[in-house]
Amino acid sequence: MKHREQWLREVGKRQENSLPLNIAANEGQFLGRLIRGGQKLTPMQRVGTLIVAMPAVALGVLGTSFGISDVISPESSWPLRIGTVFGVVFCVVVGYVGLCVCRNALRSQ
Secondary structure, eight states: OHHHHHHHHHHHHHHGGGSHHHHHHHHHHHHHHHHHTOSOOOHHHHHHHHHHHHHHHHHHHHHHHHHHHHHSOTTOOHHHHHHHHHHHHHHHHHHHHHHHHHHHHHHOO
16 A cells, blocks of 8 residues: 555656646746756757757848848838838847857856
């Protein structure tokens, strides 16, 4: 009986993290640490972080450059320009977050 009760307690502890609110909180803490750079990373974690962050940097650079060229183009209409400006702002934010993650991955000791 003791063995079964101990097993049930262990199973219950393992499943505590599977609640949606706990998962969201843990993911938020993980991403916050990646962006702020407050944790030490192993070499494999650094490589993985760079692989994940580089597309964000690429999206930021390419999206911003294409958006700016669309906004200054004389052929685009005002509604298109307004939508493009929002896209440029989004790409700048994504690129900045990607740069922060890359910087912290390279700086992590």
